[in-house]
Amino acid sequence: MTLTIEKTDVKKQAKLAQDASKKLRMLSTEEKNKVLYKLADHLEEHMEPILEANAKDLEAGKQKGFDDALMDRLSLDEQRIRDFAEGLREVAELEDPTGKTITDWTLENELLVEKVTVPLGVIGMIYEARPNVTVDATGLALKSGNAIVLKGGSNAIQSNKAIVDVMHDALKNSAVPSEAVQFINSTDREATNALFTMKEHIDVLIPRGGGALIQAVVDNATVPVLETGVGNCHIYIDEDADVQKALNIIINAKTDRPAVCNAAETLLIHEKWFKKNHEVLFDTLEQHGVTVHGDEEVLNHKADAIPAGESDWANEYLSLDVAVKVVGNVEAAADHIDRYGTKHSEAIVTENEKTAKRFMMLVDAAALYHNASTRFTDGGALGFGAEIGISTQKLHARGPMGLPALTTIKYLMHGNGQIR
Structure with missing residues (x-):
C-alpha cells in the first residue's frame, strides 16, 4: 500500500520545522540535554508500539523477499531500542557545538570581529531501511540546535512512524517544540522529490542509503546537499x-x-x-x-x-x-x-x-x-559520538559527520559607532 501526501503538505511540514528552528537556536545546552534524556527514557518506556510496528515492516519485507542483510538492518528488538536510547544519552554528554567563538580580532578602527558557530537551521534527512537513523539524526539535530524533517524509506515506514510518535509524546511540555521533528508519513516518491526544491525552508539535505538514493538527491536537489557516500x-x-x-x-x-x-x-x-x-x-x-x-x-x-x-x-x-x-x-x-x-x-x-x-x-x-x-570509519568508533552519515565530499564536512558538521558560522561585529 502506498501512503501518498501532497507537495503542499510537505511544504507545510518544512515551514513548521523552520519556525521551530528559530526557537531551538535560543535554547541553552542544559535545556537541549534535558530533552535528549527525556527522549531516551521515553523510548525505553514505550518499546511495545515500536516493536509492534517493526513486526509489520518485517512481515512486509519477508513477503517482498528482502535478503538477510536488509532484514537485519530493518529489524528491531528491545536491546536495539535500548541502544538507541543510550546513543541519545551519549549525545547529551557531548560538547555543545554551537555558540563557540572560533576566533576573534580587533580592526584598526577598534571594531571587534567574532567568528562563532551556529546551527544550520533545518536539516532534511532522506534515508532508507535503518530505523536507528530516525533516532540518531533527531538527537544530533536537536543537540546542535537544528530542526529536522525526516523522510525514511518505505521499507521501515511503520517503524519510523512509531518511533517519531513516541518522540513527539516525549517533547510535550519540553523546551523543544514537537514541530522541530517532522516526519513525512508517506511511501510516495513524490514526497521525497518535494523536499529537493524547498530551499526557502530547508537549509541542507543529507541522503543516507544506497548509491541510487544518494545520486538521485545529488542530481535533482536545489537545496544544498551534504553528500554521504557508498563505500567501495x-x-x-x-x-x-x-x-x-x-x-x-x-x-x-x-x-x-x-x-x-x-x-x-x-x-x-x-x-x-x-x-x-x-x-x-x-x-x-x-x-x-x-x-x-x-x-x-x-x-x-x-x-x-x-x-x-x-x-x-x-x-x-x-x-x-x-x-x-x-x-x-x-x-x-x-x-x-x-x-x-x-x-x-x-x-x-x-x-x-x-x-x-x-x-x-x-x-x-x-x-x-x-x-x-x-x-x-564511524562516528562512535572515532570518539565523535553518534554520526548523521559519512561524507565523501570535500566542502563543509568530510568523513564521519558528528555534531560539528551540523553547524555553520556567523560573524558578529561589535562597534562603538564606526562607519566606513
Whole structure:
C-alpha cells in the first residue's frame, strides 16, 4: 500500500520545522540535554508500539523477499531500542557545538570581529531501511540546535512512524517544540522529490542509503546537499606487510559487518606478497565463508574463484564477497583506487613507513588507514559520538559527520559607532 501526501503538505511540514528552528537556536545546552534524556527514557518506556510496528515492516519485507542483510538492518528488538536510547544519552554528554567563538580580532578602527558557530537551521534527512537513523539524526539535530524533517524509506515506514510518535509524546511540555521533528508519513516518491526544491525552508539535505538514493538527491536537489557516500573500500597488502596482521585486518574489515559502508570490498595485493602467501590468504577467507572474485593471477592460484569483471571492481557487495587483484606496486594500487573507489575509506598494510606515507599521499579518500581496519570509519568508533552519515565530499564536512558538521558560522561585529 502506498501512503501518498501532497507537495503542499510537505511544504507545510518544512515551514513548521523552520519556525521551530528559530526557537531551538535560543535554547541553552542544559535545556537541549534535558530533552535528549527525556527522549531516551521515553523510548525505553514505550518499546511495545515500536516493536509492534517493526513486526509489520518485517512481515512486509519477508513477503517482498528482502535478503538477510536488509532484514537485519530493518529489524528491531528491545536491546536495539535500548541502544538507541543510550546513543541519545551519549549525545547529551557531548560538547555543545554551537555558540563557540572560533576566533576573534580587533580592526584598526577598534571594531571587534567574532567568528562563532551556529546551527544550520533545518536539516532534511532522506534515508532508507535503518530505523536507528530516525533516532540518531533527531538527537544530533536537536543537540546542535537544528530542526529536522525526516523522510525514511518505505521499507521501515511503520517503524519510523512509531518511533517519531513516541518522540513527539516525549517533547510535550519540553523546551523543544514537537514541530522541530517532522516526519513525512508517506511511501510516495513524490514526497521525497518535494523536499529537493524547498530551499526557502530547508537549509541542507543529507541522503543516507544506497548509491541510487544518494545520486538521485545529488542530481535533482536545489537545496544544498551534504553528500554521504557508498563505500567501495579497498585494502592494499604491500610486499612488506606482516602476514598475520594483514589476515586479521582483512577478516575484520570484510566479515565483521559485511553489509555496512566501511566494510572492505576489494583487496589489492602486491605480487611478491601474493606469491608467498596466497595459500594462507585463500584458506583464511574460505574459513570465514568469503567468496573470492579474482583477476587472472588470482584464478591461476584459486580454481574456484569467480572471474572478476569491470563491475566487480566497482561493486559495493555488502555481503561476504570480495574482489581480489594482484598489483605491482603502491602506485598501481593507488591508480586502481582512484579509478574505482568512492573516496570513503582505504587502507594499506605494510611495515614500510615510507610506502605507507606514499600511499596516504597518493590516495584521495575521507579516511585512510595504515595497519588498521576500515571498520573504524564511524562516528562512535572515532570518539565523535553518534554520526548523521559519512561524507565523501570535500566542502563543509568530510568523513564521519558528528555534531560539528551540523553547524555553520556567523560573524558578529561589535562597534562603538564606526562607519566606513
